[in-house]
C-alpha cells in the first residue's frame with residue numbers, strides 16, 4: 078500500500094543495511110593483528126567469495142562505485158596478478174577447506190575481463206578453493222550490456238555462473254545521454270535471448286529512478302520494455318545526487334533532475350507497474366517473480382541480506398578480494414584499501430591490503446539480528462530475540478520502544494507491548510520506509526548525513 082503522506086513524513090537520510098554496522102562505522106585505527114586473528118580463528122561451514130573488478134571502459138556520470146575508467150586491457154592483467162597474491166596471502170591464514178557456495182563478481186565492470194583473463198582468474202580461484210556447483214550455489218556476475226560477448230557468457234556459464242545482473246538503468250535516449258550511458262533496447266534484448274538459452278536461474282535488471290530528464294511518461298515507457306523482457310528480478314535504485322562526494326556527478330546539471338515529488342511518483346509508478354506485472358515486492362528496492370528463489374525464501378521466512386542485497390545464503394563467511402572489497406568473517410568486517418595504489422603497495426610488500434575493519438560486540442550482534450529480521454521479514458519475533466540473548470526487549474530497548482511509538486500511532490508498525498508474547502510487524506504502508514524503522518535500532522547513526530534519502 079502506497080501512502081504518500083507517510084512516505085514524505087519519514088523520508089530522511091538512512092543506510093541500506095547491507096550490513097550492521099554499516100561500512101561507515103569501520104575503523105581505520107583498529108589493530109590489523111586483531112582482524113587477522115579473527116580470520117585465522119574463524120570456523121565456517123561454507124564460503125562466499127567476492128571479487129571486485131574495478132575497471133570500466135566508459136564513465137557513467139551518476140556512478141558512485143569504486144572504479145577505474147580505462148581502455149587498457151593490460152591493467153586487468155596487472156590487477157589479476159595482485160589478486161593472485163592476495164588469494165595466496167589469505168589462504169595462508171584462512172581455514173579454506175570449506176566449499177564455496179557463493180561467488181560474486183562486482184565492479185566496476187566484471188565483463189571488462191576478456192575470456193582469457195576470466196580463465197586465469199578461475200584457475201587461481203580453483204587452485205585455492207573448492208567451488209561447489211552441485212546445484213545449491215549462487216554464482217553471479219554483474220554485466221554491462223555494452224561490454225559483453227557470447228564467448229564470455231559461455232565461459233562463465235561453464236564455470237557454474239547461474240545468476241546475472243544487468244545494468245539497465247533507463248531505456249530513454251535523452252536520459253541515457255545525460256548520464257553518459259547509451260545502450261540500446263536491441264543490445265539488452267539480444268543479451269536476454271542469449272542468456273535465456275543458458276542454464277541461468279535468475280536474471281536481474283537494475284533500474285535507477287531520479288536520473289536527469291526522467292518523467293512519468295518516459296519512465297513508464299522504460300517500464301514497458303523492462304516488463305516485456307521478463308527479468309526474474311528487478312531492482313529499482315534511488316539516484317542520490319552527491320556531487321561534492323562523486324566528481325562525475327558534477328556533470329549532471331541540478332536543474333535536469335526530478336524534484337522530490339516527482340522522484341516519489343517515479344518510484345510509485347515502478348512499484349505499481351511491477352506488482353501488476355506479477356512481481357512480488359521482496360523489500361526495499363527489490364522485486365522478484367513469484368517463482369524466483371528470493372520470493373520463495375521470503376514466503377518461507379528465510380530471506381537474508383548481505384553486501385549484495387537480499388539473498389538466500391547469508392550463513393556463509395564472506396571473503397572479499399580486490400581493491401575496496403569487504404570480508405565478513407567471524408563477527409568481523411575487514412575492508413581492503415579503496416585506493417588502487419595503496420592496495421597494490423600492500424600486496425607488493427607481502428601484506429594483506431587491509432584499510433579498516435570492525436569487530437562486532439554483543440550489542441552489535443543483537444541489533445544486527447533485529448535489523449536484519451525487520452528488513453527481511455518485515456516483522457520481528459521479539460520472544461525469539463529475548464530467548465537468544467537472554468534480555469528483556471522492553472528493558473534493553475527502552476529508548477527505542479519510545480521512539481517506535483509515533484510509528485505505531487501512524488499505523489506503520491503493529492505491536493502490543495502490554496502482552497508477554499509479542500511480535501513487531503510492519504504494516505503494508507510501512508514497507509517503503511523500512512529503513513527508517515531499522516534506523517531506530519541503529520546505535521551507529523551519527524554519521525547519518527553521509528547517507529542518501531530513504532527514497
Ligand code: SF4
Nearest residue numbers: 133136137140142185
Ligand atoms: S555505473 Fe558501473 S559501468 Fe558505469 S562507471 Fe560506474 S561502475 Fe562503471
